[in-house]
Amino acid sequence: MIEEINKYLSEQMKKVNELYCLIITDRDGVPIIKILNEKCPETSMKQPIFLSTFSTASDQASKLGLGKNESILCIYKNYQILQVNYFPFIIRYIASHKVNTGHMYTLHDHIKPVIEELKLSIGQSIVQ
């Protein structure tokens, strides 16, 4: 099944220009599905700490009094990283800083049915 999901997500990723990477992880940043192309920055993969900080950051951001935090978008010099909380998963998109952020959110909405089914099938085994 993993090949079909990877293929589907790769095709969907191509709809957003300069989207380099899509990773679905658990709350500790352990990758469940990882799709990346050659432009994806290596440091994002070599530093698992990068993948694990979102849950803490989201947790703390929820205390700001603005409601439950659902996603965090960070824009850097060359890249932008969108991290979305989709319990028990965390979904990350790494793209060029030039990418229209709305396209990434649209892509996220588009792949939600697949993630929802993943949640039903393997969500119970995800370490929380």
Place this chain on the structure above:
Amino acid sequence: MGCCFSWCREQSDPEEIGDSERRTLIHPDNPNTSIQTSPPTLANIEPLSPAQSKKNDEQSDLHRILQNTLTKVIDISSQGCNNLEHNEYIERMNIYKGKLNVAPLPHILRHEECLLVDMPTPATCFCDIGDYILINNASEKAELALKNVKVEHTNDLVVPFMIP
């Protein structure tokens, strides 16, 4: 680093509160906590001395204050300390990979390519027999009309411009 933006949502849906990452395992208001209080029986009732009960009250007060502080204070000191061991990391990755391989294929990936891709379940849409005949007749007429299209040659194909 450039700018950072976060999008928050109102906590209006009560079903999602249970899935919140802020949910603590031991919550004073949660009846399903792991600390179960057994009904008082003669066997398990032990007389507490005034000093002991005072100590317990202090402990519970301190615990409550600690919980309140934890939920209110924004603490980023824990950022970056990933306690996950490398072997556990690899082990979890392998577990997820194994689970994914045996999990059923998502429904959205199962359906075959068809013209009605915008419909979630085209197979369930039954066509009325009248509509079927109507469409068949219309398509036959359209096919016939296309076959009968002929170009009638009336004028010269090459017309010289009136160049002086």
